[in-house]
Amino acid sequence: MWAMTIRPILIHPDPRLKKVCKPVENITGELHALSRDMLETMYDAPGIGLAAPQVGILKRLIVLDAQRDKNAPRSPVVMFNPEVIAKSEDLNTYEEGCLSIPEQYAEVTRPAEVRVRWIDADGEEREKDFDGLWATCVQHEIDHLNGVLFIDYLKPLKRQLITRKMVKLKRELAREKG
Ligand code: NI
Numbered sequence: 001m002w003a004m005t006i007r008p009i010l011i012h013p014d015p016r017l018k019k020v021c022k023p024v025e026n027i028t029g030e031l032h033a034l035s036r037d038m039l040e041t042m043y044d045a046p047g048i049g050l051a052a053p054q055v056g057i058l059k060r061l062i063v064l065d066a067q068r069d070k071n072a073p074r075s076p077v078v079m080f081n082p083e084v085i086a087k088s089e090d091l092n093t094y095e096e097g098c099l100s101i102p103e104q105y106a107e108v109t110r111p112a113e114v115r116v117r118w119i120d121a122d123g124e125e126r127e128k129d130f131d132g133l134w135a136t137c138v139q140h141e142i143d144h145l146n147g148v149l150f151i152d153y154l155k156p157l158k159r160q161l162i163t164r165k166m167v168k169l170k171r172e173l174a175r176e177k178g
Helices: 029-044 132-145 156-177
Strands: 049-051 061-064 077-087 091-098 101-111 114-119 125-130
Touching: 029 049, 029 061, 029 077, 049 132, 061 132, 077 132, 091 132, 101 132, 101 156, 114 132, 125 132
Parallel strands: none
Antiparallel strands: 049 061, 061 077, 077 114, 091 101, 114 125
């Protein structure tokens, strides 16, 4: 059994959440450990997806599990260098949230289905079509690798309002820490 660590999640606004992340060239032991930590951190939060920049690592790595049925077995997915290679014209609107923007939710419209290509934890190239919540989740997480947050799809005023709340939250958290 591997030891896993719950990593601290960066809260918006943070310059590291606005960076374009670097592709992964070799899946090292360190990156395997990071992906396991990210899954543990995501399940603990709890959330349905997490991107490496959210734990301060500017590499193209995401984890997700959009299986919402609590009684179903976990369906963790680890993706290195994920890319959307095709998207449907049909759109879908979900109320999105983000572990880096706690307790703020807003409707975002995205392609309803996407085909994603990625490298899995064994270094194999994979390709799969996603729909429903999985499609929204994988697009939201890939956005993180390009420095894009779900609030970037909102009207400026709404985005500024959420950002101000987060600045206040971070100030309170810093004060609690002393
Ligand atoms: Ni997010």
